[in-house]
Amino acid sequence: MSDTTSPLDPRIKRTLHVIRDAFLALVDEKGFDQMTIRDITERAEINRATFYLHYRDKYDLQGRLVDSMLREFAAAFELPPAFGADDFIKDTDTPPASFIRQFEHIAAHAHFYKVMLGPRGVPGFSGRMERIIRDSLARRSRIAQPHEDQAVMPRELVVRYVTSAHLGVVTHWLEEDMPYTAVYMATQLIRLHALGATRILKGGT
Amino acid sequence: MSDTTSPLDPRIKRTLHVIRDAFLALVDEKGFDQMTIRDITERAEINRATFYLHYRDKYDLQGRLVDSMLREFAAAFELPPAFGADDFIKDTDTPPASFIRQFEHIAAHAHFYKVMLGPRGVPGFSGRMERIIRDSLARRSRIAQPHEDQAVMPRELVVRYVTSAHLGVVTHWLEEDMPYTAVYMATQLIRLHALGATRILKGGT
DNA sequence: CCTCATAAACAACACTTTGTTGTTTTAGCA
DNA sequence: TGCTAAAACAACAAAGTGTTGTTTATGAGG
Numbered sequence: 001m002s003d004t005t006s007p008l009d010p011r012i013k014r015t016l017h018v019i020r021d022a023f024l025a026l027v028d029e030k031g032f033d034q035m036t037i038r039d040i041t042e043r044a045e046i047n048r049a050t051f052y053l054h055y056r057d058k059y060d061l062q063g064r065l066v067d068s069m070l071r072e073f074a075a076a077f078e079l080p081p082a083f084g085a086d087d088f089i090k091d092t093d094t095p096p097a098s099f100i101r102q103f104e105h106i107a108a109h110a111h112f113y114k115v116m117l118g119p120r121g122v123p124g125f126s127g128r129m130e131r132i133i134r135d136s137l138a139r140r141s142r143i144a145q146p147h148e149d150q151a152v153m154p155r156e157l158v159v160r161y162v163t164s165a166h167l168g169v170v171t172h173w174l175e176e177d178m179p180y181t182a183v184y185m186a187t188q189l190i191r192l193h194a195l196g197a198t199r200i201l202k203g204g205t
Numbered sequence: 206m207s208d209t210t211s212p213l214d215p216r217i218k219r220t221l222h223v224i225r226d227a228f229l230a231l232v233d234e235k236g237f238d239q240m241t242i243r244d245i246t247e248r249a250e251i252n253r254a255t256f257y258l259h260y261r262d263k264y265d266l267q268g269r270l271v272d273s274m275l276r277e278f279a280a281a282f283e284l285p286p287a288f289g290a291d292d293f294i295k296d297t298d299t300p301p302a303s304f305i306r307q308f309e310h311i312a313a314h315a316h317f318y319k320v321m322l323g324p325r326g327v328p329g330f331s332g333r334m335e336r337i338i339r340d341s342l343a344r345r346s347r348i349a350q351p352h353e354d355q356a357v358m359p360r361e362l363v364v365r366y367v368t369s370a371h372l373g374v375v376t377h378w379l380e381e382d383m384p385y386t387a388v389y390m391a392t393q394l395i396r397l398h399a400l401g402a403t404r405i406l407k408g409g410t
Numbered sequence: 411c412c413t414c415a416t417a418a419a420c421a422a423c424a425c426t427t428t429g430t431t432g433t434t435t436t437a438g439c440a
Numbered sequence: 441t442g443c444t445a446a447a448a449c450a451a452c453a454a455a456g457t458g459t460t461g462t463t464t465a466t467g468a469g470g
Contacts, residue, residue, distance in 0.1 A: 119329050126331075153397075157374065158402050160374060161370045164371075168365050168369020168370065192358075193403050196398060196399050197398050198399045199399070201360070
C-alpha cells in the first residue's frame with residue numbers, strides 16, 4: 001500500500017505550480033469572474049488542453065486551492081486536543097495560543113489571503129472562512145459558558161458579532177500589509193472582545 | 206427645463222422592471238458570475254437585443270442597481286444634519302436613531318440585501334457596504350473622541366472591528382429572516398459595542 | 411544507455427455566449 | 441389617426457469552452 005500522496009511526476013508538479021501562480025496573479029489583476037481558462041493557460045505558458053487534464057474548470061481549480069488552504073487554516077485555529085475553558089480568554093493581555101497560531105498561518109500565506117479576501121477575490125471565500133471561525137468560536141463559547149444564560153442576548157448573535165469582527169481585523173491587517181506582529185494582533189483582538197470597542201476608544205484599561 | 210427624471214415611457218419602465226426581477230432571481234439561484242445575459246433575457250421574457258438597449262453588460266446592470274440602493278442605504282445610516290457627540294452612544298439601551306433607520310431600510314429591501322450579501326451574491330457588494338458603514342462610524346468616532354488617544358490601540362483597527370461586526374450582525378439578521386425588530390437589533394448592537402462580547406456572554410449587565 | 415509510459419503540446423471540432431446591426435412590428439402619445 | 445420610439449426578430453463575427461485524436465518530449469526503471 002503506497003502513501004496517499006503519490007510521489008508525483010515532476011512534470012505534473014510543475015504544471016500544477018504554474019497554474020496556481022497564474023491563477024493567483026489573475027485573481028489579483030482582473031478578478032476571479034473575469035478570468036478565462038485561456039488567460040490562465042497563456043499566463044502559465046501551457047497548452048489549454050493541459051489545463052483540462054488536471055481541472056474540470058476554473059471553479060474546480062478554485063475549489064481545490066481554497067480547500068487545501070482552509071484545511072490548514074482550520075487546523076491552525078483549532079483548539080489543542082486538550083483545552084480548558086480558560087483558553088478562550090485567560091486575561092486581557094494574554095491571547096490564546098490558537099489566536100496567535102492563526103495569525104501566523106495567515107502571515108505565512110499573506111499573498112494568498114490578501115488576494116482572496118480582496119475586492120476582486122473569489123466570491124464565496126470570505127464566507128467559508130467566516131464559517132470556520134464561527135464554528136470554532138461557537139465551540140469555545142459553549143465551553144466557557146455552557147448554559148444559555150438568563151437570555152441576555154441570543155448566543156448566535158454574539159458569536160456572529162465576534163466572528164465578523166475577527167475576520168474584519170484579519171482583513172484589515174492584510175490590507176495594511178501586516179504592520180504588526182501576530183502576537184500584537186491576537187492581543188488587540190482579545191482586548192476588543194473583552195472590553196468592547198467603545199471603552200477602548202475612550203481610553204479604557 | 207424638465208425634471209431630471211423624465212416621465213419615462215411605460216414600455217421602458219416595464220422592461221427595466223422585468224430585467225431587475227430576473228437579475229435578482231438569478232443571483233439567488235445560480236450566482237452573479239454564473240449568470241449570462243441570455244439567462245436574464247429569457248427569464249425576463251424579452252429579446253436579448255433589448256437588454257443591450259439599456260445596459261452595456263451585466264456588470265453595468267449590477268453597478269446601477271447597487272449604486273441606487275447603496276445611495277439610499279448611506280442616506281439612512283447617515284447622521285442627521287445636526288448631531289451631537291452623544292448620537293454615537295447615548296447609553297447602553299438607547300441606540301442612535303441612525304442605527305434604527307438603517308435596520309428599517311434594510312428590512313424594507315430585505316430580499317435585495319439577503320441575495321446580494323448571500324453566498325452567491327455580487328462579488329464586491331459587501332465590501333462596498335462595509336466601506337459606507339466604516340466611513341460613517343469613523344466620522345462618529347472622531348466626533349466622540351477627537352484626540353487620537355494615549356495610543357491605546359490604532360483607531361483604524363477599532364473602527365474596522367466595529368464595522369465588520371456591524372455588517373456581520375446585519376447579515377445574520379437577514380439570514381435568519383429578521384426574527385427581531387429593527388429597534389431590538391440596533392439596541393443589541395450598541396450593547397455589544399459598549400460592553401464587549403465576552404461580558405455579554407458571561408451575563409453582564 | 412535504452413525503452414516504455416505518460417505528460418504535455420498541437421490541432422481541429424461543435425457548441426455557447428457575446429456584442430452589434432439592419433429590418434420589421436408594436437405600443438404609447440398627441 | 442398618424443408619428444415616434446421601443447421592442448422583437450434575424451443574422452453576424454468574434455471569443456471562450458470542453459473534448460478528442462495525434463504527435464512530441466520527458467521522467468523513471470531496467
